[in-house]
Amino acid sequence: MSKPADLMQGTLDLLILKILSLEPLHGWAVGQRLTQVSGDVLQVSDGSLYPALHKLEQNGWIKAEWKTTDNNRRAKFYTLTRPGRTHLERESAQWDRVSLAISQVVKLQA
Amino acid sequence: MSLLRALLVVRLRLHALFAGRQLDRDLDDELRFHLDREIDAGMARGLSVREARRVALTAIGGLQPRREEIRDTRGLTVLWHALRDARIAVRMIRRRPGFAAVVILTLALGLGGTTAMFAVVNGVLLQPLPFDDPDRLVLLSSAPRDSLFGRALGLSEAQFLDVSAGNRTLEHVTLFASRPANVTGAGEPLRASLGTVTAEFFTVLRARAALGRTIAPGDEDPARDPVVVLSDRLWRGHLAADPQVLGRAIKIDGRAHQIVGVMPVGFSFPDEVQGWVPLDVRSWIQSGNSFTRPAMGRLKAGVTLEQARAELASLAPGPDTQPDAGNWRIVVLPLKERAVGQVREPLAILAGAVGLVMLVSCGNVASLFLIHAARRRREIDVRIALGAGRRRLIRQLLVEGGLMALLSGALGLLFATWAVPALLSLAPARAIPRVDLIRIDASVAMFTLALAMTTTLGFALVPALRTTRWAVPVRPTGRTSTDRHDGLHTILIVAEVALAIVLLTGAGLMMRTFLNLRAVDTGFNTENVLTVTLDLPEGSYATAERAQQFQRDALEHLRVVPGLGAVGAVNWLPFGTAVIRGDFVLDAGRPVPADVLVDKPVVSAGYFQSMGIRLLKGRDFADSDSASAQPIAVVSRSAAATLWPGEEAIGQRISLRSQPRPADWLTVVGVVEDVRQQSLTGDVGRAVYQSYLQVPRLPFLTHLTFVVRAEGDPVTLALAIRNAMRGVDAELPVPSVVPMHDIVASRIAGQAFQTRLLSIFALVALTLTAIGIYGVLAYSVSQRTRELAIRFVLGASSWGVLRMVARRTLMLVGTGVALGAAGAVALTQVLRGHLFAVTPTDPIVFGTAMASLLAAALVAAAIPAWRATRVDPALALKED
Secondary structure: OOOOOOOOOOHHHHHHHHHHHHOOEEHHHHHHHHHHHHOOOOOOOHHHHHHHHHHHHHOOOEEEEEEEOOOOOEEEEEEEOHHHHHHHHHHHHHHHHHHHHHHHHHHHHO | OOHHHHHHHHHHHHHHHHOHHHHHHHHHHHHHHHHHHHHHHHHHOOOOHHHHHHHHHHHHOOHHHHHHHHHHHOOOHHHHHHHHHHHHHHHHHHHOHHHHHHHHHHHHHHHHHHHHHHHHHHHHHHOOOOOOOHHHEEEEEEEEOOOOOOOOOOEOHHHHHHHHHHOOOEEEEEEEEEEEEEEEOOOOOEEEEEEEEOOHHHHHHOOOOOEEOOOOOOOOOOOOOOEEEEOHHHHHHHHOOOOOOOOOEEEEOOEEEEEEEEOOOOOOOOOOOOEEEEOOHHHHHHHOOOOOEOEEEEEOOOOOHHHHHHHHHOOOOOOOOOOOHHHEEEEEEEOHHHHHHHHHHHHHHHHHHHHHHHHHHHHHHHHHHHHHHHHOHHHHHHHHHOOOOHHHHHHHHHHHHHHHHHHHHHHHHHHHHHHHHHHHHHOOOOOOOOHHHOOOOHHHHHHHHHHHHHHHHHHHHHHHHHHOOOOOOOOOOOOOOOOOOHHHHHHHHHHHHHHHHHHHHHHHHHHHHHHHHHOOOOOOOOOOEEEEEEEOOOOOOOOHHHHHHHHHHHHHHHHOOOOEEEEEEEOOOOOOOOOOEEOOEEHHHOOOOOOOOEEOOEEOOOHHHHHOOOEEEEOOOOOOOOOOOOOEEEEEHHHHHHHOOOOOOOOOEEEOOOOOOHHHOEEEEEEEOOOOOOOOOOOOOOEEEEEHHHOOOHHHOOEEEEEEEEOOOHHHHHHHHHHHHHHHOOOOOOOOEEEHHHHHHHHOHHHHHHHHHHHHHHHHHHHHHHHHHHHHHHHHHHHOHHHHHHHHHOOOOHHHHHHHHHHHHHHHHHHHHHHHHHHHHHHHHHHHHHOOOOOOOOHHHHHHHHHHHHHHHHHHHHHHHHHHHOOOHHHHHOOO
16 A cells, blocks of 8 residues: 555645546545556555545635435535646646656666 | 635635534545445455455555544644644543642642742842933942952042043943931921932933932032932822922921922932932042942943943042052942842842752652653553554643643742732841832743743653654553653652752751851840930031930930830940941050951940840949040940950040040940940950940931830830820931841841741742652552562562562662752852851751651651552452
């Protein structure tokens, strides 16, 4: 199990924001989607998922509301807010730059 | 962060703060939903319900840590946690009220004392003088070159003129003094203290009159009408705050003085005077007399104290000083020294003692926290097992400590508000200067709270770090009988014992000093002796004859008061405000022993009898020894022995003037027992008594004390005495009647005060130490219950167990006593200057201190020891 610290700080946030930018989801579904999109490369524990969600909510980037799921259970759905979208765009651009730089450095050493 | 988002975040945080409970519920729902989906997914993979549940829980890493972590992300985290921890802390405190009460009380006791002493030190020593730019004001004095400035005496008139003219470092220099005076013509006749000052006085202090003007150059001219500047208090109290008062005259010692000004509220420098009159320096110089008065100046801008010192030290001491003028120099001190120089050291000693008491109470609280933490180890372990983070636990223990700090700080302040007036009422009158500046204000309260916080948090922190150290989440529930804190406990108790020993020896030394002083034979008997002191105003008593007539009349009035025994009078009473001491010549060119000065009291017939001074030889003065009779003297035993060794004193002739005319020769007619004139500790003064009726010089006669031996109730007698005095001269302010005993007692009032305070401190420290010893032993016995039970099963006797506890007690106390004694030897050296007839290492004092500490320790050990012998052997078989 990897802890949030193992994942580059901010990466998890970025992934969650990206996933939620496509459609509102509840926590469990976010976890499923994370595993789906990143395959086995990134294993995000359920333990670190919820703190991250709540932190994003406290920062006003996503908002939550209780809705009924398809099999009639109440679940907390998260939606990207307008500030969240702006944040995502800015962070993605930043991410692109950093990851480009890192991959170049890695290549250089290889 | 945009403004909009900032507002949103603030809203969210506030929401989180106030809707915490709702959010907690939501979180639980959310996590449960997640678990359910995981379990469903697991079962879909073919797992059993139990198995699926286990996997789901493992994946999320336990519910409780997650909850904690998520809570941490939201709201105003710090505040939120503080509130929550405070709630838990209150619960904890309520669950163990005994522990909390002892901690809070112990600490409040130390804090109360420390706060009270800090309030005193702050007011007396730290607050600035109430003048403009007070740090620039300096005191000037001539002092022997070879001595470190002992006491600030001041400058003579000639030195004053020299310094005024010769210095470049001071803006202005002034001479000032205070003296008691009779003020009439302003309501009731009043005895008030007046300042005698040069015109520069008000310039130096930068003080302006509230009404009219201050004293100006030229006011001192004897050819001009005398002027006076009044204090606000005198103006309001006796002249009804009359704004038309300028130009009016009041009588000072019978002489009319024109009022030229009134000073603002609160200005009463020096010595709480009520008015100021000009000092005529030049007339003093012309008269050939010299008087040393306090002098002060203001440093010029940019000049440091050191520069002024260097410059003034090089000034010639002046033409009129002693032949050994070269050995004298001018010294410079901050003005505040005048008020506080005498009390700085006694206050520092008391403050140090209070600090030690504070340390002892700290030691107790620290060991209480250790015990408390050890007792809670199980609780802490369980909470760690349930997923509470270490930081979280430490934080919570600290909040608990902080809460207790607040409570004990508040209680300590309360103690202090009570202790400060108690302290001041214990102090001898006027012994503590600047009393009006002593109060518990915001800065004192801050001091207390800061002290409470640092100490308590310190004590809470160490055990908190220790108890939460173990990384193993669940420890086996086995009995841990090794006491991890044993070493620390021992250190704390040893330190407490050592501190208590230091305080006990200090108090003991002061106590012996006080008792020794009280046992000093003064040569007179104070029992039932009442005194009445007055000053005859120069205006109505301008000649020696008038003063002598007054004395004769007063004695006659007093002799007929029923209930009075012997009645007498003296100019300067022993232990009065002054003593006249000077040189003399002997008849027939006999050599005067080098460096011998004699006291020169002037007394009436009946004085020796009323004071209980024994007449050893010859005769007493009689009413018939008047100005027309042969001039006579009575000498004290040691005067007789020094001046006429091996000879008969009676019949010898002596003169108290350096160039005697024939009429100045006195014939010795009697010898009386030695009397201590001024000090209990110094040498006995050699005295040559003269008859009041035979002294022609007025300055020796105007200050007068009547001494009467009471044979009835002193209170009713005091009234009768005052009536009798009023019958002699109704113009005189009615003097108060003071028992002679009080006058002598006031001389050792300072020691009495110090002794009493140090004893209180030492007792508090002793009690706290005993409580500390009790706490540690009781805890160690309770920890070893099982071990003791096994010992009993194996045949140990109660006696053996008792011996075991006693051995541990003695080990703890013995080390502390030894260390404390060593510390006391070093620390009591600061008392050296305050001791009388006892050395700082007095074996009786040290022995008593050690014995009382051992006794207290054994008393403290008694209950735990008794409990140890009562351990039920059956416990050996029981599980925890």
